[in-house]
Amino acid sequence: MSSIELTPSQRSILQELVNLFRQSESAVKGEDIAERVDRNPGTIRNQMQSLKALQLVEGVPGPKGGYKPTAAAYDALEIQDMDQAADVPLEHDGEPIEGANVQEIHLTSVHHPELCRAEIRLQGSIADFHEGDEITVGPTPLSKLVIRGTLEGKDDTNNTLILTIDSMRAPAEGDTPEK
Template identity: 60%
Template sequence: MSAIDLTSSQKNILTALVNLHRDTETTVKGETIAEEIDRNPGTIRNQMQSLKALQLVEGVPGPKGGYKPTVTAFEVLDIDQLDEPAAVPLTHNDETIDDANIQEIDLSSVHHPEQCRAKIHIQGSVRDYQNGDHMVVGPTPVAKLAIEGMVDGIDRTNNILILQVEQIEAPLGEATH
């Protein structure tokens, strides 16, 4: 399959559609997407035409209609579609987030403690997160790794939180796979 290059606007809209569709498992109205990413509903409708042409979105007509992402949309956004993904707990400012699911944790510059960062790729919106928020991610299902830190950056297009890592915990003596 050839790579599809999306504009940042198309990627924002498609990401919002995927997140909202996952939450409701039904069609998503253009107005709901517009509200999620703070855009004009007309802009969403215009962009949906190009996303439909790229076969990333299906339009469903009628009063209960709206938009649904195609399988290709998940591939283009590099999102795994797991029927039963393993849950990774997420705590945001001491409040457990039940509907968040962590897709990927990328630790960078671990060797440099003052600059240790973690990229946390969340399946779902990062709209409610702010720089300076306290986060705990984990423990992960296999390695039982838990990461604690402060939000230091937010990539809203890709649903990624950048954490300034304060602490990484893993149980001693447990084998990791």
């Protein structure tokens, strides 16, 4: 694997992007990076163009937009992406989906038990999923969390399934997971 040569400036900007992205798990604004690396936002925008050309960064348009590191960014920085999509199994109406790679799991409205939702972002098509389908995600690599829910909706632009959570379970320390 060839490693990408980054200038010290690119490296520090990319590292800061990765740090901020890990904290917020959402797109990072150029201004926030500029503040952290003590540079002008215009400089950051220019650097982001070159980092995009190297396919280390993707731009996210819109008011909540900004930048996200790509998997290649972690490689370039030689960081192990801990939340990298290690195989997180996905079942659709009880059938395991081959090659459905779960990229992100966001739990929303957890403080409201009757309305607990999960947003599951996938790599691959979500065309075959329909409202009311039963979805099981997990176990996740580290915590062995398993989420079971009913598909409530889809966000096709972000390749995201929105589930109403029926159950969430992570084995207690020392428990052996089911199966």
